[in-house]
Amino acid sequence: MVISELKNKNEGELKTMTSGNGKLEQAWSGIGWGLFLILIGGLFLVENRGWLQEGTGWSYFAIGLGAILVIGFFVRYFGTVVNRWSGAGGLAAGLALIFVGVAALYGFSQWWPVVLLAIGIGCLVKAIASRKN
Numbered sequence: 001m002v003i004s005e006l007k008n009k010n011e012g013e014l015k016t017m018t019s020g021n022g023k024l025e026q027a028w029s030g031i032g033w034g035l036f037l038i039l040i041g042g043l044f045l046v047e048n049r050g051w052l053q054e055g056t057g058w059s060y061f062a063i064g065l066g067a068i069l070v071i072g073f074f075v076r077y078f079g080t081v082v083n084r085w086s087g088a089g090g091l092a093a094g095l096a097l098i099f100v101g102v103a104a105l106y107g108f109s110q111w112w113p114v115v116l117l118a119i120g121i122g123c124l125v126k127a128i129a130s131r132k133n
Contacts (some may be wrong), residue, residue, distance in 0.1 A: 025079035032072055039064040062101030069094030088126050094117050 039061065047057050073091035096115050103111060 005074045025075055028072060030081075031075075032068060035068050035071070036065070039068070053117040056105060059104040062097045062104070064101075066094040066097030066099075066101065069097065088122070092122050095122075 043052075043057055043061055046052050053059070069090045073087040073094065076087040076090075095118055099115050099118070100112075102108070118130070
């Protein structure tokens with residue numbers, strides 16, 4: 001009797017933990033693809049209109065794609081309580097793409113080791129956060 005009551009209580013807590021913003025997390029695939037297509041269409045438009053300096057389109061593409069990946073991480077992180085760090089690879093890749101794009105635009109190409117430092121710090125933060133859980 002006590003075991004079945006505990007089981008029902010735990011199942012209710014699990015449903016509460018996973019309910020969160022699950023709808024936004026489920027819709028993220030479509031939102032992410034929409035943002036990606038807007039990014040590509042916008043870049044083609046401004047490139048065709050001559051509003052970009054020569055050769056900077058790829059830098060803006062890297063920054064935009066990185067931003068989409070970072071937004072996707074935050075949707076997953078704040079979407080459900082369970083498995084918050086499932087998109088950490090997307091976060092690392094997104095931040096790296098943003099850095100590469102900004103570095104290409106502003107001539108910080110000699111600063112590429114900062115990406116390695118940022119990824120290392122991210123790994124440490126993830127390890128510490130997962131240890132607390």
